[in-house]
Amino acid sequence: MADPQEESKPLLSRVRGGSGRDRPEGAPACRSVQVGPGTTARRDLCLDQAVVFIEDAIQYRSINHRMDASSLWLYRWYYSSLCQWILSFTIFLILFLAFIETPSSLTSTADVRYRPVPWEPPCGLTEGLEALCLLVFAADVSVKSYLVGWAQFRKNPWLLAYLVVLVVSLMDWIVSLSLVCHEPLRVRRPLRPFFLMQNSSMMKKTLKCIRRSLPEMASVGLLLAIHLCLFTMFGMLLFTSEKDAGQDKERLTYFRNLPEALTSLLVLLTTANNPDVMIPAYSKNRAYAIFFVAFTLIGSLFLMNLLTAIIYNQFRGYLMKSLQTSLLRRRLGTRAAYKVLSVTAAGEAHPEGVGVKPQDFLHVLQKVQLDSDHKQAIMEKVRSHGGDLLSADEFQELFDEFDKRVIKEPPPRPEYRSPFLRSAQFVFSHRYFNYLGNFMALGNLVTICAFLVLDADVPPEDRDDFVLGILNFVFILYYLLELLLKVLALGLRGYLAHPSNVFDGLLTVVLLVLEISTLAVYRFPHPGWKPEMLGLLSLWDMTRLVNMLLVFRFLRIIPSMKLMAVVASTIMDLIKNMRAFGGILVVVYYVFAIVGISLFRGVVVAPGNSRGPDGFHVVQGLRRWEGAQVCVLPCLHADAGCAPQPGPCQRFSALRELRAAGVLGQQLRRLCCESCAASPPLLGAPTPCLLWPPRPCVCCPQAALVTLWNVMVVNNWQVFLDAFRRYAGPWSKVYFVLWWLVSSVIWVNLFLALILENFLHKWDRRSHLQSLTGDSEATSQMTVELLFRDVLEEPTEEELMEKLSHHPHLQLCRTTGRA
């Protein structure tokens, strides 16, 4: 019933006293262990409980849920892969709805000139899908709540929030339908990412990390704010307009008034407007450069990096704590399983028994949902143990197998009788043959590169693809040969056992199909081979596709270079470990995009339908064209004094000349004011001038994603700040500054912290391991949990017992709890 080797003596005697046949009533079903008829059902319940506990341990789930037979069935059904898959798909669906709901544009081009009128789903379609999703969530929250029980439910803020969000969404949905989809505001849309967040325990943990490090960040944030304010005042005093001088107005552009100066320096903190903000003052006096350099040094180099250090420091601590919780959950699950199984063992044949019967455990293990490799490994370990009872320590050790990667034996090579085939097998399975393959891939890359360089100056209609076509044909033939020879040497299963071979083979087959279809459609290449377009793709597109695939195939070289393999494996690990981080970014992205769309929809945009000369779309007048899903960034500064004039544009000639002179789109857009004033204004206001194609803005999800990405990448975000200030008022800056803070400052720093932690730990471990064994393969794949395992503290026996004794639905250590 309890392990005497592990518990302290007085505890043991108490446990012993409470065990045996004279158990009090009211104890959980599983614990009445009388031998005889009718106990089979109870024994089955015990085994089922053990199965659930073990599954909890594997998935790091809490064990505090109902444990009666029907609840266990519900619990296992709820966590079955089908149910979880349905839940995940529902979450994906409700998030994806934003891309087809009304302010959306499902077109491939972002250029309104070529864009058809967007398809608007009829009222009720997306709402119907949404209702389905919400119903699934309602089922989800009720099952979850039932399983944890009312007492747990009240204490769980995530579950409570889930319920609240669900209720709010449903109410909003009803309002939406009752207004026939013409509601001014959809509260439920920015709430949607919550469903994603509450479904991932790792994301919840990461969020907790972030929340706890907010005070620390706020301290550096305050310092940054003071730094900014002081420098702003300095700047305004330094660059104020002198009473006599009228000519240095340009110098004062960035320090005209307080909001302007504050914005200029805030943007300078990200170095986005670096030379521009400095140049006017610098032109006047070289010494003014010191002001800007000092500001950047203190702000960007010191304070921003200090922020990185703080985030790294905090993150390190709290992630560790979260992982500690995970470890505790696993240990609790295993220990609880041990408890219920040892009760079974104690009841049957070993009344003195303090341990788990191996056959019981094997029986339980059969039922546990687990990938077959790990299951096999554990079963073998149990069988090797013999028929003795498993002690708690031994039982726990078995579960360490979960964290180990099962290394599969490569399937045996085919054995050939003929000595020729044998030597061929030796040659083609040798690593030098691999090197030859890499060399050929490199050669292929070089030829493609050479043709790209050679063809760069040749106009497209004069290019001759004959030589490249022949070369690619030869290379693809070689790849096919390589594939066949390797299959010959290793056998088909042996060939497919290596992921790099699968990658190679798949690409080779695709290339072969492409090449054969090219030959079938366009015949064999010959000099001056320029056929008309036939079928789906032109020869040119076919060649491009083949070339791209060939370049992609070159990636097979990565595992061959030791150094690159190490770095690449670190990156692959990171990708696996950072799903939670990615999820949080997605959540924030989504919320900001949806909020941005409702804030700025129809504010910035105003394209008409007339088209100017030169293929450029000239827009007249600032109209609030509500239905339009187009995104326009107005030509900056151009609307200030552009007086409306009757008649057609006068200066398009100049514009066309500029274009002929090689001035490209980016510059042309800034000239738009010239092409303005073609028609009288519609609202009587000064007409702003817009020209196409523009930068994207926040008005449909697709555009919002790109705009937010551009602000996150920080460069040139002052352009967005300025444009939105003009058309949506000065408070729009708050939105972009907030997004910058969340995405670029906090998230990017968190990401850096993750990389630092991951890499440094891995580095330390590798050098440590290499010094021990000289083997660097052992560490090549590990999860976050494994990465920190040797730093984590094992929970003590008392801690486990304490936790187990407080299980709300099962009295596992009742006697200990009572003592």
Place this chain on the structure above:
Amino acid sequence: MADPQEESKPLLSRVRGGSGRDRPEGAPACRSVQVGPGTTARRDLCLDQAVVFIEDAIQYRSINHRMDASSLWLYRWYYSSLCQWILSFTIFLILFLAFIETPSSLTSTADVRYRPVPWEPPCGLTEGLEALCLLVFAADVSVKSYLVGWAQFRKNPWLLAYLVVLVVSLMDWIVSLSLVCHEPLRVRRPLRPFFLMQNSSMMKKTLKCIRRSLPEMASVGLLLAIHLCLFTMFGMLLFTSEKDAGQDKERLTYFRNLPEALTSLLVLLTTANNPDVMIPAYSKNRAYAIFFVAFTLIGSLFLMNLLTAIIYNQFRGYLMKSLQTSLLRRRLGTRAAYKVLSVTAAGEAHPEGVGVKPQDFLHVLQKVQLDSDHKQAIMEKVRSHGGDLLSADEFQELFDEFDKRVIKEPPPRPEYRSPFLRSAQFVFSHRYFNYLGNFMALGNLVTICAFLVLDADVPPEDRDDFVLGILNFVFILYYLLELLLKVLALGLRGYLAHPSNVFDGLLTVVLLVLEISTLAVYRFPHPGWKPEMLGLLSLWDMTRLVNMLLVFRFLRIIPSMKLMAVVASTIMDLIKNMRAFGGILVVVYYVFAIVGISLFRGVVVAPGNSRGPDGFHVVQGLRRWEGAQVCVLPCLHADAGCAPQPGPCQRFSALRELRAAGVLGQQLRRLCCESCAASPPLLGAPTPCLLWPPRPCVCCPQAALVTLWNVMVVNNWQVFLDAFRRYAGPWSKVYFVLWWLVSSVIWVNLFLALILENFLHKWDRRSHLQSLTGDSEATSQMTVELLFRDVLEEPTEEELMEKLSHHPHLQLCRTTGRA
């Protein structure tokens, strides 16, 4: 002679056997310890040697130098503060020469429109100064070489390099003079920073760190290069011009040919051209955004951060190693001093003696160059020890005092008899009085800020400074009162003991002087107070200066806020600790600036002297105007097909209109092609169009500093790349990419590593200390050495003895060495 408690037994017996009066000949002078006349000189030599050893230990210098009497005198003279000051000044002078040598412009404005013809120093002036500097360096290298001896000199690469650099510089100087300063190339100028570098041991160490982490960096660099190449090829294949389409030429701007595509993506790696490079393709098809986002994610987020992690990891290890060397040097110095002093003690009165006489040590300490506080602290410690011989351990412990900060007792407060004065003293020395002062400073800041906001929209000639003038006057009076009351409460010496009081008082005095002189010149303020300018500064400038000083005075608030004090003290520590890093940046900056000047001098620049309308300086024709120190960034893309036309500019009207419409300088510059074509070309080539004021370039040191800073800050560096590609050929890119790699990638990451290390260590220590003592003051100031002290390993006794036995000029442990 040797400490029996520390050395192993067999060693000890040998040492004992070799000691006493029957010493062999050839032993160093200090060790012949016969009592009698004539030994006084030898004893003095011993004491002198001890002095030098202790000074070596304090300064972390090597002890491997000549130890005879005259050499010791030379050594101490060389390391005297005067000599070192002369050397430092010489280094500063030779570096500063670049700012007055020929391609330089000593004007305050960077705008050629207002710049006078630069003053050119006559041939021989700067060369004469340079010769002086080189002579000082020649003396320096000869003294250094003599002191370490020939054997050491041959093995020391820094000394050898010093000699080589000096010889090359002298030869180049001779060539320069013989060509009467018209030499095409000055080799010695980029070599100058070497003199700075070889003089700082910390810089040499940091350089060693960097050099050793280069292979690791190269590995990620290789990965970055492959990433770049593969994406470039993908990009070129994706964005290649289709055979039928002629309209998407704009989309191909960034991927026209291989160098163009490579540059575009290299710049995108720094996100400098982020939205621009994406927009053309994105306009065509939204899915193309994935290419750019994937590139940025992999390149900027993963690989660049991996580089940070690698640099941090390497830096941590190697800095620690360097500090370990420093610790060894200190221990060696102390141990050597102990050795020579214990010999003296052994010789005189304690033939059995194994230790140092305290009076000997005090005698030596008097001679050591050391700040008086530390000296006092050590002397007191020695005196408290009594008359017993000091053992090696005790002797070493004394030197731990060097690392401790001496906390000065604040001077006693004046004692007043009058109870009124006593209570006043209590009130004004209370910290609430300090808070009141902070509150007043804040109030002052708020008033200035309010007036800045109010005055922003008022044209300068309508502003009334009456109210602000009165307010400032009142505040300054309050500050004066505060100063006087504090002096009353604390006494003058007590007041000056706090650095924050010194800061306050100094600013208050300066403000008072300014205010009084304002009143004296412009009389008392009254409504409508707008006097004419009198004296040096106008009333407006006076007010601005006062306001700036008042804003600056607000910084006194920092130590009052605990949180900010912690962060600020970390920053102050960093500044002290990062001199070596700053030095390396200066060296790199200098070399790049000088190389850049000689590469690009006269290549980019070509302004004429004509001035266009609107105050803008329009330049016609690309002339190689060799002598000009002006820096022009040509209007990009504008020179491609701008055909020369006779007659004056036709389209200036449009230009002026744009300016009236609020199009500002930055945009206007891109319109310059319009204002071109005013005169026939000078060289027959297509005329590029340049417009003023331009961005800076690399042609004089002042401009080079700003240009390199702008490239280092990364934003918009593609502009520089493009401009120099056009005018100095495609290879100029190499220069800027190299500078970007060195400054922005390596140096900024090193800096981040330093901050991370410093901050994390401090953080750990603080939480550790706080948990121990609750005191956070103890760690507020520490050097790099102290920061890592508890992680460093103490050198073992054997190690020390081994090193001492190999001293090239003194046989300290001869017997041990012989064994």
